[in-house]
Amino acid sequence: MRNRKLEITFSDITFEMLFDGEVRITDSFLPFVHNRGEVTYQCMFQCVEQLPELKGQIVEQNIEYQIIQDESGEYRQFIDHFNGDRPYSVTSYDWENRRLYVFYLPDVRQRFSDTRLAFFHLGWEKILLREGRMLLHASCIDTPYGGLLFSGPSGMGKSTQADLWCRYAKAVQINGDRPVLRKECDGWSAWGSPYAGSSGYHIDQSCRIRAVFALEQSRENRAERLGSSEAFGALYREMIVNSWDAAYVSDLSALLSEFVKEVPVYRLWCTADEHAVDYVRKMLEEGEEDAGF
DSSP: OOOEEEEEEETTEEEEEEESSOOBOOTTTGGGBSOSSSOSEEEEEEEOSSOOOOOSEEEEEOSSEEEEEETTEEEEEEEETTTTTEEEEEEEEETTTTEEEEEEOGGGGGGGSBHHHHHHTTOHHHHHHHTTEEEOSEEEEEETTEEEEEEOSTTSSHHHHHHHHHHHSOOEEEESSOOEEEEETTEEEEEOOSOOTTSOOBOSOEEEEEEEEEEEEOSSOEEEEOOHHHHHHHHHTTSOOOTTOHHHHHHHHHHHHHHHHHSOEEEEEEOSSHHHHHHHHHHHHHOTTTTTO
């Protein structure tokens, strides 16, 4: 079977993905199949008869994988719960040479047959943080007022608010679930990514962030600006945190602390209709002091 090479770029990071077989490019990845510069990370997917033997300490276990650490580094060992909880794949990291290796067993090749499934095995939140970027569970829209992020747990109405803005305020939805946050020389930007939940919005664009709204459902519209500490807590809960990795937690905390000091974060109690758009639009047009916040 011949190799298949793809270059995936988002938030100015290029992943060169090398497969040992044919792979299908899923719809959410199509906008990002290109190279805007030098390859940032090389990711190699290889089918093997036997996975690498790991003898380190298990420091994290969840429904999808376990983290094993030894003196040489960290490994992600993915578990097949439909086949006796046996490991089916191992991801290893060579950070010095910017290479990632994903080994998998022949009978699970289907799990690596498309870009969405394969990319999941890389642990992309760790890669992004090493490049000074954060993933936020939010919908992201570009508006005449700047980029707006609606964040909160699943079912809180992130997609609803984004859709309302697109319908009533000429907004463009860039990502519906996992935008990438990055500090630029003149502020913070939000970038589209290939993962957008069920929203279907995964656009290869970016926007300068004007504000973030931590959503609460309500029968009336009101908002309050959060202090740095409360804003940190509201957004930290909506990020992928590698809690077993002290360096990761420290780097994420430092980057997020910088973000909440520089970008306004609001608690927004809102309705699921046009009035919510009008309320926030008034705030952005008049300034929070004049809008009664």
